[in-house]
Amino acid sequence: MVRTPPRTQPARTRIEDLRRGELIAAAHRVFMQHGLGGMTTKRICEEAGMSPGILSYYFKGKDDVLFAMVRMNNRLLVEDVLVRLNQSATRWDRLLAVIEGNFPAAVYERNVATAWLSVVAASPGNPRYARLQSLFYARMRSNLASAFAGILPPVRFAGMARTITTLVDGFWLQKSAGEPVSRDEAVTLIVTTVAALLTPDERAALQSR
Amino acid sequence: MVRTPPRTQPARTRIEDLRRGELIAAAHRVFMQHGLGGMTTKRICEEAGMSPGILSYYFKGKDDVLFAMVRMNNRLLVEDVLVRLNQSATRWDRLLAVIEGNFPAAVYERNVATAWLSVVAASPGNPRYARLQSLFYARMRSNLASAFAGILPPVRFAGMARTITTLVDGFWLQKSAGEPVSRDEAVTLIVTTVAALLTPDERAALQSR
C-alpha cells in the first residue's frame, strides 16, 4: 500500500545527467581555450547554449563544475591506462603503457598543459584538488609497481618511480611553457633514462615474459 | 649659459627606486602568501604600508609590478649560479653548481613552487613572461654547456640538457603539488640520473681537472 514506484525518477535523472554532462563538456572547452582564470560561469553557459542562471540549478556553484570536470578527465585517463595494462604481456610493455598513458595522443598540447598546470597551482588552497592529486600519484606508483615488482628492491623502486613521475610532470610543465617537445620525444627520453638506470640483469628480467 | 646641472635628478631617482623596491618586495611577500590570484593591489600597498593609489604612481599598473617582481627574482637566481660557476674547478663542479642553483636553500618550498607555477601557467597569454621563460631555459642550457663542452656530441648534449631541465621543472611541480621531496633528494636524484646516462669515459672526463 505504501509502495510508490518512482516512475518519475528515471526521466528526471536522464535530463539532469544530460544537462550536467553538457555543462561539464562546455566547461572543458572554455577551460582549454581561456585557462582557469578565464573560465567564467557566463562563458560556460554561453558555450553550452544555455542561460547564465542554469549553472546554479544543476551545480552547487562554479567550483563544483570545475571539480566535476577535473574528475571526469582523470577518469578518462585512468581507464585508458587500465586498458593498455591488460593488453600488455611483458613487464616492459606494462612500463611503456604507464608512461605512454601520461601522454595521450592529441592531448599532449600546450593549452591542455596550461589548464592542467592551473589546477595544480590552485590545489594548495583546495582540499578536494589536493586529494585528487595525491590519488593520481599513488595510482601511478601502483601501476609502475606492477611492472617492477620482484625486480627492483623497494628503495630502488621508490627512486625509479620518483624519477619517472618527475619527468612526466616536467614534460607537461615544459609543454605549457611553450618548449617544443613532442609526445614521442618525451616517451623516448623517459624510456632511455629508465633503461640507463637499470643493470643489464634487471633490463633482461623486465623484457622477459 | 645653457648649462643646467640636473641636481634634482639623483634625489628624485633615489626615492623613486626606493619606493619601487619596497612595492616589489611587498608584492613578493603577498605573492608567496596568497598566490597569484590573491595578489591584489590593495593587499600589496597595505603590505608595503602605503595607500592604495600609490601603485599607479610608481608603476604602470598591477601587471607591471608583477613583471618587475618576476624579473628581480630571476636576476637573483642567475647571479647566484654565476658566482658558484666561477668558484668551480672541474666540469663536474660546474654541473653541480647549475643543478643546485635551481634549488636554492630555504627557497625550495611549497608556496614558492606554487607561486612560480602560477606564473608559468599565466605565461601563454603574456608575451613578456613567455620571453622571460625562454630566456631562462636558454641560460640554463648555456650554463650546462659550459660543463659538457667537448665531452658530449651536440645531439647527446641536447638530450642530456632536456633531461636535466625536465627533472628540475618536474621537481618544482611536485613540490607545489605537496609531494614530500627535499632539496637534497632532488639534487641527488638528478645527479644520479646524469651519471647513469654517461659512459665511464665521459664520467671520468667530467671529473678531471
Add this chain to the structure above:
DNA sequence: TAAATTATTGTATGTGCGTTCAAATAAATG
C-alpha cells in the same frame, strides 16, 4: 620664508564576477 615641485592619500568610478530569484515556459500527470 615663499613658491614650486614632488610625493602621498583616500575616495570615486567603472567593470566583471558568481550567485540569487521571481517569473515564464515546458513537460508530466491525472
Add this chain to the structure above:
DNA sequence: CATTTATTTGAACGCACATACAATAATTTA
C-alpha cells in the same frame, strides 16, 4: 484539458577589483 511539477530564463544584486584623480602633505628650490 486542467493542474501540478520540472526546467529555463534573464534581470538584479552585492561584492571585489584595478585604476583614475582631485585634494593634501611633504620636500625642494630660489
